[in-house]
Amino acid sequence: MNKKQKELAIEVKGITKSYPGVVANKSVDFTVNKGEIHALVGENGAGKSTLMKILYGIEQADEGEVSVNGNVVEINKVDTAIKLGIGMVHQEFHLVPSFTAAENIGLGEEPRNSNGLINWDKLNKDVSEIAEKYGLDVDPNLRMIDASVGIQQRTEILKTLYRNADILILDEPTAVLTPQETDELFQVIRSLVDEGKTVIFITHKLREVMEISDRVTVMRDGEVQGVSETKKTSVKELANLMVGREVFLQVQKEKSKPTDVVLEVKDLWVHDARGLVAVKGVNFEVAKGEIVGIAGVDGNGQTELVEALAGLRDTSRGEILFEGKNIEKNSPRQRRREGLAHIPEDRSNTGLNVRLAIWENLIGTSYFRSPLSRGGIVSMKNILRHSNELRETFDIRSPGVTIRAGSLSGGNQQKVVVARELSEEPALTIASQPTRGVDIGNIEAIHEQIVEIRDSGKAVLLISAELDEVMSVADRVGVIYEGEFVEWVDPSKVNQEQMGLYMAGIKG
Ligand SMILES: Nc1ncnc2c1ncn2[C@@H]1O[C@H](COP(=O)(O)OP(=O)(O)O)[C@@H](O)[C@H]1O
Ligand SMILES: [Mg+2]
Missing domain, CATH: 3.40.50.300 (P-loop containing nucleotide triphosphate hydrolases)
Known part of the structure; x- marks a missing residue:
């Protein structure tokens, strides 16, 4: 030796x-x-x-x-x-x-x-x-x-x-x-x-x-x-x-059964923060009961597309129809109320208020509704019960719900965001890089939850730079390159190498 x-x-x-x-x-x-x-x-x-x-x-x-x-x-x-x-x-x-x-x-x-x-x-x-x-x-x-x-x-x-x-x-x-x-x-x-x-x-x-x-x-x-x-x-x-237990590395799911179209995007153009065109006239639909994936190398317009859909960025042309209605002029909060949830990629700035407690983050978008509030009065008892339920369901590892969200690990912060967004059973969930910085056991749990939402008849738009993730979770995948879709694929029928070519902007 x-x-x-x-x-x-x-x-x-x-x-x-x-x-x-x-x-x-x-x-x-x-x-x-x-x-x-x-x-x-x-x-x-x-x-x-x-x-x-x-x-x-x-x-x-x-x-x-x-x-x-x-x-x-x-x-x-x-x-x-x-x-x-x-x-x-x-x-x-x-x-x-x-x-x-x-x-x-x-x-x-x-x-x-x-x-x-x-x-x-x-x-x-x-x-x-x-x-x-x-x-x-x-x-x-x-x-x-x-x-x-x-x-x-x-x-x-x-x-x-x-x-x-x-x-x-x-x-x-x-x-x-x-x-x-x-x-x-x-x-x-x-x-x-x-x-x-x-x-x-x-x-x-x-x-x-x-x-x-x-x-x-x-x-x-x-x-x-x-x-x-x-x-x-x-x-x-x-x-x-x-x-510490047997892990399934492959997402377990049945074939999707899409029904009504929830989201319809028509000829959408969006500019980035520097004023350059980031999304170039894209068209696609997402239906209830399906997970539509968007694959691509980071920086090809995904962020701007998601921000436009969530109401965080103006569009320059085109239409966003949600359940048949034009929502381009609606604020993020209005969109959320209508049933469009958003798990943002940047959880510590957009997704969470790290200075607030876990419970405050969990109810940030729902505290005004019954049973968390009754007759305009907030019920602390119900809020804590609700928050603790979410903490269990989504396996948020923390000593309690009253500690600051910022003191949690990255993966657990992400689970707080996911719990808040999914607990309202939105018609459409836009999940942007939902497992970035999250460890394997929690990735599995988040993927299972995404498939569960789909199986409960809701729609999911999944955007991820992790090719494995989009390919194993989504039912249909669009590959985005320089703000345009290069190709739409059935993930069970295309190999990694072909996907790599699409991601580099090379059409089949
Ligand atoms: N400064 C600290 N104060 C209190 N608890 C801490 C501190 N740093 C880490 N911990 C806790 O120690 C444990 C291990 O954390 P850490 O070493 O950061 O784990 P990893 O890097 O594997 O994610 C966690 O439960 C974490 O919450
Ligand atoms: Mg660490």
Whole structure:
């Protein structure tokens, strides 16, 4: 056996960490070999980020021991972690939007001239050199406010490399990326290990684990459930370990039985925030009893189309007919009252008020109705009962409904939005990226709920950049490219490769 492979970059023994009311890490043992890509997987709330924050000195463990490169260390602040060669890219980026990439990367560590002023030339040169070495394509002069999510992430990675990180922790890096950006990130990760770095890659997407990692550790409820070489395990086995029960990876549903048309879109044109045409004269219908999917790479007009349907963006031409009536002039609230629900892609801004309690978010669109209000008076008792029922039905994991929505994990925040929207049994539900950032057990639950709405005779429009999702959940799928439908397909009769061509705008 190759001795080098056996050297440990990280060895964690018996780490326990409690927060009020929850043990986030329970006697965790965790090892990472030097030079490997180690996937750390688990559902939301499993304790992955906590363990990584302990390694990075953001949190302190109650018990346990950490060794880095064979030496027992005390990491009680981030500076210590950085000195030990550990770098971390968080789920939420920590960049200054008005600063350029180079300014962000150098922040607090800028090279100085002899007169004490920042040596911008050297900083730009250093950044470009590191960027080149690892294939991290970033323009040092680009302001972060103008950068795509993918570029912001690369800037964060460069920031750790600029501080000489040897062990990189990437916390759910692909949750915010498109499939192409994910591919690009994987190339970067591969070049990092080629250059001798060690990468800890957190994800809940098991396909990514299989594609990129050498070994994988699975966590659930704060405990390690298993460790394996990736090639000796399977998606199925990992999914079962993660969720703690048998998971169906395929959505179970009968053939759809569409009836009356609920939504009719005719020659619809919509402009984007910059005034450019984003939706170019699309036509389609959605009927009761069917799930119509819209597939496509992010940024091909999906967002603008959904916003126009939900009443959040003006249309420039065309018609939106809901149950036969023109609704273009109706406010989002009027549309909602008429039976059009919307699960927005951006849950923390549009979907939720993170500063309000879970119950306040759950009833935000229905509190004025009986039995939540009677004779104009709000019944707190009924509201709490109703909220707690939704919390159970939709499996929102929280100590209660009175805590702030913002304190929930991303997946649970999404479940609050889904619960609110679906609890009103709308005639049409527009579900936009309903499982983005949601873990596998909850994805399954959300997909089941979408199929249930369909089976109860309602209509669903599902928009997703996850091809697997649209293909397995929807009954009919339109592929959108540059604001137009390239093709409509029966998902059971078309393969991935053909879909990929449509998504690239190539007609059959
Ligand atoms: N700062 C905190 N205060 C209180 N509870 C926390 C805090 N951070 C995490 N938790 C809780 O610890 C558990 C593990 O969370 P986390 O490590 O973020 O999980 P993961 O990253 O696997 O989704 C969850 O129940 C979460 O709510
Ligand atoms: Mg996390």
